[in-house]
Amino acid sequence: MRANCWAGRNEVEVRDVPDPTILNSRDAIVRITSTAICGSDLHLLDGYVPTMQDGDVMGHEFMGEVVEVGTGVDPARLRVGDRVVVPFPIACGACGACAAQLYSCCENSNPNAGIAEKMFGHPVAGLFGYSHLTGGFAGGQAQYARVPFADVGPLKIEAELTDEQVLFLSDILPTGYMGAEMCDIQPSDVVAVWGAGPVGQFAMDSARVLGAASVIAIDKEPYRLRMAEAAGHIPVNFEEVDVRSRLLELSGGRGPDKCVDAVGLEATHGSAHIHAFDRVKQAVRSETDRPHVLRQAILSCRSGGIVSVIGVYGGMVDKFPAGAWMNRSLTLRTGQCHVQRYMTPLLRRIERGELDPTRVITHRLPLEEAPHGYDIFKNKQEDCEKVVLTP
Amino acid sequence: MDLTATTTVRRPVSEVYTFWRRLENLPSFMEHLDEVRTTGENTSTWVASAPFDRKVEWEAVLTEDVANERIGWRSAEEADVPNQGTVSFVLAPDGKSTEVHVHLVYDIGAGKLGKAVAKYFGEEPHQQLDDDLRRLKQVLEAGEVVRSDGAPWGKRARKEFPQRPAQPLAAEERREVLGV
Numbered sequence: 189m190r191a192n193c194w195a196g197r198n199e200v201e202v203r204d205v206p207d208p209t210i211l212n213s214r215d216a217i218v219r220i221t222s223t224a225i226c227g228s229d230l231h232l233l234d235g236y237v238p239t240m241q242d243g244d245v246m247g248h249e250f251m252g253e254v255v256e257v258g259t260g261v262d263p264a265r266l267r268v269g270d271r272v273v274v275p276f277p278i279a280c281g282a283c284g285a286c287a288a289q290l291y292s293c294c295e296n297s298n299p300n301a302g303i304a305e306k307m308f309g310h311p312v313a314g315l316f317g318y319s320h321l322t323g324g325f326a327g328g329q330a331q332y333a334r335v336p337f338a339d340v341g342p343l344k345i346e347a348e349l350t351d352e353q354v355l356f357l358s359d360i361l362p363t364g365y366m367g368a369e370m371c372d373i374q375p376s377d378v379v380a381v382w383g384a385g386p387v388g389q390f391a392m393d394s395a396r397v398l399g400a401a402s403v404i405a406i407d408k409e410p411y412r413l414r415m416a417e418a419a420g421h422i423p424v425n426f427e428e429v430d431v432r433s434r435l436l437e438l439s440g441g442r443g444p445d446k447c448v449d450a451v452g453l454e455a456t457h458g459s460a461h462i463h464a465f466d467r468v469k470q471a472v473r474s475e476t477d478r479p480h481v482l483r484q485a486i487l488s489c490r491s492g493g494i495v496s497v498i499g500v501y502g503g504m505v506d507k508f509p510a511g512a513w514m515n516r517s518l519t520l521r522t523g524q525c526h527v528q529r530y531m532t533p534l535l536r537r538i539e540r541g542e543l544d545p546t547r548v549i550t551h552r553l554p555l556e557e558a559p560h561g562y563d564i565f566k567n568k569q570e571d572c573e574k575v576v577l578t579p
Numbered sequence: 580m581d582l583t584a585t586t587t588v589r590r591p592v593s594e595v596y597t598f599w600r601r602l603e604n605l606p607s608f609m610e611h612l613d614e615v616r617t618t619g620e621n622t623s624t625w626v627a628s629a630p631f632d633r634k635v636e637w638e639a640v641l642t643e644d645v646a647n648e649r650i651g652w653r654s655a656e657e658a659d660v661p662n663q664g665t666v667s668f669v670l671a672p673d674g675k676s677t678e679v680h681v682h683l684v685y686d687i688g689a690g691k692l693g694k695a696v697a698k699y700f701g702e703e704p705h706q707q708l709d710d711d712l713r714r715l716k717q718v719l720e721a722g723e724v725v726r727s728d729g730a731p732w733g734k735r736a737r738k739e740f741p742q743r744p745a746q747p748l749a750a751e752e753r754r755e756v757l758g759v
């Protein structure tokens with residue numbers, strides 16, 4: 189089959205690879221009908237996530253048709269012919285973490301748990317197409333994928349919804365929603381979201397659905413801010429205004445009640461000088477992540493507020509504002525999304541028309557053009573917000 | 580060499596105890612064990628893979644068996660690498676999971692074989708026992724040892740880096756790894 193593979197830093201390549209087969213009895217093989225490129229893939233492309241290898245199949249946002257199931261898959265749960273959306277964390281459904289609905293921390297799905305444990309203190313779940321640290325599972329930017337624990341994760345889509353309406357249930361819609369949910373939103377809340385990428389856009393929409401008084405979008409790309417504004421959110425361009433003063437203005441001097449970091453470790457800084465300094469530290473590995481947004485969100489949030497982090501971090505950060513966090517009673521919440529927890533309720537919201545995931549799609553490309561898709565998405569060309577690939 | 584490791588398995592104590600007590604089950608999650616055969620009420624034969632593609636075989640005697648609580652064993656006198664172990668099963672605070680506490684002692688001595696065994700366990704003998712217990716958990720909670728494209732070897736997951744790429748196995752590689 190054809191699959192988009194990691195080919196070293198800053199390079200992906202569509203190659204011929206073997207077709208996937210069943211390796212465990214609860215596996216299914218899915219023929220992929222739609223797949224997407226995510227901001228998380230850029231961290232792999234840019235080489236910030238260790239343990240990638242040449243030839244690793246990329247992609248963790250995909251859906252399609254079940255073409256084969258292992259002997260251990262209960263036919264009441266999943267059969268050949270079913271149309272499914274596949275959540276990006278691989279979860280067994282039976283361990284303590286799964287029982288607590290902490291699917292992205294599943295204790296059984298990562299064959300390389302020992303490596304992850306060394307890096308993070310405790311292991312994390314297996315993820316599709318996301319380095320060997322998270323299991324070394326081939327991803328879904330391909331014609332077919334092997335889906336382990338197929339009786340737990342995949343969500344059957346029986347309704348007359350298009351691929352584009354449901355594809356993002358695999359990751360970014362639940363992720364954005366979890367970012368807002370972790371904020372415990374109250375009707376009086378001003379919610380600020382850093383990052384107007386696809387994840388940030390869905391965090392904003394979710395904050396509104398959950399009843400926030402107003403939602404602010406912070407980014408530097410005018411077209412992404414326009415997209416947020418068109419959806420009813422208040423744009424703030426961090427290259428044009430001082431973010432802190434603007435946020436104070438928009439929140440009666442209190443600071444936003446809730447802050448969402450939907451940017452993560454590759455944040456850029458408004459000041460080129462500070463950015464260059466952090467970039468050098470990152471390059472020499474004295475600091476692996478660039479926590480501009482995390483710092484700014486903590487310093488901006490009103491006392492007693494919540495900072496919700498869905499942007500991905502991988503290693504260590506310098507100058508974490510522990511004083512502001514501690515002295516001002518802030519709560520920090522975070523996680524790789526526990527996608528399985530949100531798929532069904534969010535499918536209902538899509539069916540009821542409360543959320544429209546298709547609004548972020550700007551590019552539809554054949555799988556063969558994945559490298560071009562990465563290029564425009566990463567470099568913010570052609571007003572690219574979200575790329576959907578068709579195998 | 581003295582090793583301890585602990586894990587929590589989300590299954591009832593009786594089930595975890597019974598699984599371990601059927602010693603034939605141990606090779607399903609213990610990497611270096613190839614086979615265990617029960618030979619008498621308290622005796623069994625253990626076969627392990629050793630360095631340089633050799634196999635070592637020894638007799639073991641059950642020293643303790645308290646149902647749903649504890650199992651103890653030690654190798655019989657003539658074993659090349661005298662060893663003993665205990666495993667205790669404790670109800671976890673959640674009232675339904677089982678804490679598994681393992682303690683192993685290997686008398687690896689100073690001889691040539693001792694050195695080879697120490698080398699076999701590597702710089703981090705702990706890691707191996709931790710990984711064994713991780714697989715015990717996988718087998719009991721999820722049904723089998725989980726495989727990925729990058730690490731498809733099941734319990735023989737020794738090779739950490741570099742692994743094979745995270746892309747599907749070609750037919751002949753699959754035969755080699757899975758035997759089918």
Ligand SMILES: NC(=O)c1ccc[n+]([C@@H]2O[C@H](COP(=O)([O-])OP(=O)(O)OC[C@H]3O[C@@H](n4cnc5c(N)ncnc54)[C@H](O)[C@@H]3O)[C@@H](O)[C@H]2O)c1
Pocket residue numbers: 226227228229230231359360363382383384385386387388406407408409412426450451452453454455456457458480481497498499500523524525526573
């Ligand atoms: N927690 C999870 O489960 C999960 C799931 C999916 C994605 N993510 C992460 O969410 C983040 C966003 O994903 P995406 O697909 O939207 O990515 P993206 O790269 O399209 O969006 C990131 C946006 O942040 C903006 N940005 C950069 N620096 C900024 C700053 N200092 N202030 C404000 N905005 C800034 C960029 O201009 C860009 O528009 C990534 O880190 C991704 O890895 C997490």
Ligand SMILES: [Zn+2]
Pocket residue numbers: 226227228229248249276359360
């Ligand atoms: Zn994603």
Ligand SMILES: [Zn+2]
Pocket residue numbers: 279280281282283284285286293294295296297
């Ligand atoms: Zn689990």
